[in-house]
Amino acid sequence: EDKVVQSPLSLVVHEGDTVTLNCSYEVTNFRSLLWYKQEKKAPTFLFMLTSSGIEKKSGRLSSILDKKELFSILNITATQTGDSAVYLCAVEAYTGNQFYFGTGTSLTVIP
Amino acid sequence: DSGVTQTPKHLITATGQRVTLRCSPRSGDLSVYWYQQSLDQGLQFLIQYYNGEERAKGNILERFSAQQFPDLHSELNLSSLELGDSALYFCASSRGQAVSYEQYFGPGTRLTVT
Numbered sequence: 001e002d003k004v005v006q007s008p009l010s011l012v013v014h015e016g017d018t019v020t021l022n023c024s025y026e027v028t029n030f031r032s033l034l035w036y037k038q039e040k041k042a043p044t045f046l047f048m049l050t051s052s053g054i055e056k057k058s059g060r061l062s063s064i065l066d067k068k069e070l071f072s073i074l075n076i077t078a079t080q081t082g083d084s085a086v087y088l089c090a091v092e093a094y095t096g097n098q099f100y101f102g103t104g105t106s107l108t109v110i111p
Numbered sequence: 112d113s114g115v116t117q118t119p120k121h122l123i124t125a126t127g128q129r130v131t132l133r134c135s136p137r138s139g140d141l142s143v144y145w146y147q148q149s150l151d152q153g154l155q156f157l158i159q160y161y162n163g164e165e166r167a168k169g170n171i172l173e174r175f176s177a178q179q180f181p182d183l184h185s186e187l188n189l190s191s192l193e194l195g196d197s198a199l200y201f202c203a204s205s206r207g208q209a210v211s212y213e214q215y216f217g218p219g220t221r222l223t224v225t
Contacts, residue, residue: 031209042113042201042216043154088154092209097167099144099156 002027004091006102014110017079021105023089024071033065033072036088038104043088046074079109114138115204115217123223129190132220136183136204142166143185144205144214145177149198160185161208192224 004025013019023033032050036043047056049065049072056063060079065072076083086104093100114137124130136143145157147170156169160179171177174192179185189196199219205212 041199041218044113044216045213048213090154097159097209098169099159099167101154101156103153 002091002093002098002100004089004100004102006087006089006105008105009103010106010108012108012110013079015079015081017109018075018077019079019107021074021076021087021089021107022071023073023102025089025091025100026070027091027093027100029094030067031092031094034090034092035063035072035074036090038086038088039084046087076107079107081109081111083107084109113215113217115202115215117200117202117217117220119220120218121221121223123225124192125225126192126194128192128224129188130192130222132187132189132200132202132222134185134187134202134204134217136185136202137215140204140206140215141183142205142208142212143179143183144203145171145185145187146201146203147198148201148219149195154201157187166208189222194224197222197224 007022034048035046047063052067060077063074088104089102116135118133141162144159148154157171159167177187201219203214203216205214
């Protein structure tokens with residue numbers, strides 16, 4: 001059964017800390033891995049990764065994919081209270097054009 | 112504001128009823144996706160339409176159906192509603208066919224089945 005597992009489930013840090021969120025997957029015919037940030041309502045797109053070892057970066061956020069070990073990490077440096085959100089990882093498969101989400105990691109950044 | 116609109120914002124209805132959720136994609140986007148998010152199951156992909164045609168099907172129940180109209184807006188129909196259908200339903204849109212294209216999510220419709 002195809003699945004996406006995120007860890008930790010929940011994380012509380014102080015402003016300025018660096019955090020690493022993990023996403024591992026078992027998906028047949030992997031096509032891409034996507035990260036989203038979900039604050040109060042709708043998810044917003046962060047990164048799409050298709051190739052191993054290439055880091056995607058946007059400001060204080062960065063992500064990398066390891067297709068051999070079947071995982072991705074999302075790093076957030078110098079965290080701010082505005083980073084508090086649920087971070088979702090999703091994997092797209094070629095087979096049936098399916099799209100699988102993890103249950104998310106809830107990040108709380110305390111001032 | 113993502114540019115994707117969903118109506119209604121909230122919906123409360125009784126078991127056994129039928130409801131229709133509506134989504135208007137961003138201007139120029141041809142793909143529309145529907146998702147269900149409940150507390151116990153997280154975000155689940157239901158179905159994707161591209162330019163009026165069904166392109167991908169996820170965990171969509173037989174009691175649910177969707178369509179995309181020529182003007183590219185989409186409707187998700189939920190029938191014979193059960194308590195377990197209570198959830199936040201998101202619509203997202205993207206430019207192309209492949210799910211990998213950046214998706215823009217609407218604000219969601221919260222459905223409560225009583």
